[in-house]
Amino acid sequence: MNAFQKIFDWKTYIFTALAVISFSTFVAILFGQTIPGIILTFFKVAGVYVILGAVFIFALAWFLKARPHNRPKEYTVVPFDVFGKKSKIEGIRTMFKTHDVAWSFMKQYKEMYPLYNFALVSDLPKTDKPTIFRYI
Template sequence: MITFLKIFDLKTYIFTILAISSFSSFMVTSFGKTIPQIILTFFKRSRDCVILSAGLIFAFTWFLRARPHNRPKNYKVVPIDVFAKKCKIDGIRTEFKTHDVAWSFMKQYKQTYPLHNFALVSDLGNSDKPTIFRYI
C-alpha cells in the first residue's frame, strides 16, 4: 500500500492538474479575449485615422480646385461656315464683356444662321491660341 501511495501521490497530481488548468485558462484568456481585443482596437482606431485622412485629402484637393480662377474680361463670337473656316457675317455683334450675354447672342445667331456654327472664344494670358468656351 505504501508503494501504491508513493506512485500515486495525490498532492503531486493535484498540483500538476491545477498548474495545467490555470495555464490553459491563461492561454484561453490571452488568445481568446485579450489579444483579439487589442488587435481589434488597433484596427478600429486605424480605420478612423484612414477615414479622417481621406476626408482631409478630399477637402484639400477640393479647396485647391474650387479657388477662383482668372476669368477672361472679353469674349468673342466667331462664326464658322460649313467648310469649317472662320468667316465674317456683316451686321452681327462679336465682342462681349460677359459670358452669359455672349452665349445668349450665340444661340440667337444659330437660329438666325442655321448653316453656320459659332464658337465662343477668349484670349487667356497663359496661352498663345484663343480658348474655346462654347461651340454650337
C-alpha cells in the same frame, strides 16, 4: 506512509492540474480573444482614418484642379461659315464680359443663322492661342 503514497500524493497532482488548466485557459483567452480583439479594433479604426484621409486628399486635389485659376476677362463669339472658315456677320454683338451671356447670345445666333457655327473664344493669360470654351 509508504513510498507509493509519497510518490503519488493526489493533492499535489490535483493542484498542479488545476494550475495548468487555469493558466492555459488564461493564455488561450489572452492570445485567442483579447490581443486579436485589440489589434482588430486598432486596424479597423486606422483603416477608417486611412480611407477618410484618401477621400480628403482626392477631394482637395480635385477641387484645386477643377476650379479655373485664371478666369477670362472677356469672351468673344466667333462665327464660322459652312466651310469652317471664320466669317463676319454684320449687326451681331461679339464681345461679352461673362460666359453665361455669351453662351446665351451664341444659342440665339445659332437659331437666327442656322448655316453658321459659332465658337465661344477667350484669350487666357500665359497662352499663345485663343481658347475655345464652347462650339455650336
